[in-house]
Amino acid sequence: MKSKATFLPIKALAPALLLAATVTPTQARELVFSIIGTPKHVINGVIIPEWAANVKKATQGRVTVKVLQKSVAPPPRLYDAVRTGIVDSAYTMNAFLVAKAPLIQIGQLPLMFTSGPGVATALWRTYNKYFKAKHPLPGVVVLGFVSGSAGVICGLKGPIDSVATMRGMKMWSMPGFSAAAMARMKTSVVPGPGARVYSIVSKGIVDGYSGLSVSDAYSFKASQYAKSCTIMPGGVFTPNFTVMVQPKAWSSLSEADRKAVMSVSGEKLALGSRHWDAVEAKAQARFKADGKDLRTASPALQAALNKAWTPIHQAWIDRANKLGIDGKAAYDYFRAQAKAVTANAQ
Numbered sequence: 001m002k003s004k005a006t007f008l009p010i011k012a013l014a015p016a017l018l019l020a021a022t023v024t025p026t027q028a029r030e031l032v033f034s035i036i037g038t039p040k041h042v043i044n045g046v047i048i049p050e051w052a053a054n055v056k057k058a059t060q061g062r063v064t065v066k067v068l069q070k071s072v073a074p075p076p077r078l079y080d081a082v083r084t085g086i087v088d089s090a091y092t093m094n095a096f097l098v099a100k101a102p103l104i105q106i107g108q109l110p111l112m113f114t115s116g117p118g119v120a121t122a123l124w125r126t127y128n129k130y131f132k133a134k135h136p137l138p139g140v141v142v143l144g145f146v147s148g149s150a151g152v153i154c155g156l157k158g159p160i161d162s163v164a165t166m167r168g169m170k171m172w173s174m175p176g177f178s179a180a181a182m183a184r185m186k187t188s189v190v191p192g193p194g195a196r197v198y199s200i201v202s203k204g205i206v207d208g209y210s211g212l213s214v215s216d217a218y219s220f221k222a223s224q225y226a227k228s229c230t231i232m233p234g235g236v237f238t239p240n241f242t243v244m245v246q247p248k249a250w251s252s253l254s255e256a257d258r259k260a261v262m263s264v265s266g267e268k269l270a271l272g273s274r275h276w277d278a279v280e281a282k283a284q285a286r287f288k289a290d291g292k293d294l295r296t297a298s299p300a301l302q303a304a305l306n307k308a309w310t311p312i313h314q315a316w317i318d319r320a321n322k323l324g325i326d327g328k329a330a331y332d333y334f335r336a337q338a339k340a341v342t343a344n345a346q
Helices: 010-022 042-058 075-083 103-108 116-131 177-183 194-201 214-219 247-251 255-263 266-271 274-289 299-322 327-345
Strands: 029-034 063-067 089-093 141-147 153-155 170-173 188-191 208-210 228-231 240-245 293-296
Touching: 029 075, 042 063, 042 240, 042 255, 042 274, 063 255, 075 089, 075 240, 103 116, 103 141, 103 240, 103 299, 103 327, 116 141, 116 240, 116 266, 116 274, 116 327, 141 266, 170 177, 170 194, 177 188, 177 208, 177 299, 194 208, 194 214, 214 274, 240 247, 274 293, 299 327
Parallel strands: 029 063, 029 089, 170 188, 170 208, 228 293
Antiparallel strands: 089 240, 141 240, 153 208, 153 228
């Protein structure tokens, strides 16, 4: 015996259809996030996971960040990977964005480091006050910045304690501002990414290395070859990172969830840089415990380096002016904010 199908009249269905059209169900959204380097590094193992946990909590679980255990693209191409939607979100080193975002390079200038949270927060505030309206980073939504610890100068044979010592040395360096800073000291520079420092230093091709923090030198296995490292107050170079999300992925979130994500990004994300500073403090203690020399640059060396590196700062100011930004005002604002944040945290 065949059963008869029962159909409701259209008029009877109308109220239900209208109700369904006006009610939007709350859907969970997962943002796939790409890292750079090893999952064990502090930015991958602590800073980004802490932010991801905060995102989940702030959105009551509606938005989760899935942090991958490896990069979906070579580090210099991560910006493009986010922009084109290969991955929802990621961070990239600002040194890879010189052509696309020259203004945010301010945080990587030599002598600018105060603390990780100080630099990252100052960069976020300066970005919003001076850069964002005229020169945003095209194709992505910037959620915030993270700062590493300041780079030092290390010698494989002994201390680097004077300009005379630096002259004529052959030194591996982080590219960009660090390499430019070393070149102004009449050193022969072999620039390259941190991942390649071991192959250069271990073979004795250079006399030293510059631009890496002590903790990153341990991460890249270069510290074992250094006999002495010199800390320059303000640093030779400070690595900064932009945390970004693909616009379509961002717009797929509700307005309420976007606000919730931003409530734990920006300055709160910047404060996560404190973990990098903590790792650096432990690494410096380890370096000394290993019987190696760790010193602060003498006042004479500091004065010489400040004088030699001033043109690098002026070049950034000049570039900002050409882009329609009051370069000196932005520069002074950044420095003041970095110092204030660091002082308030102590």
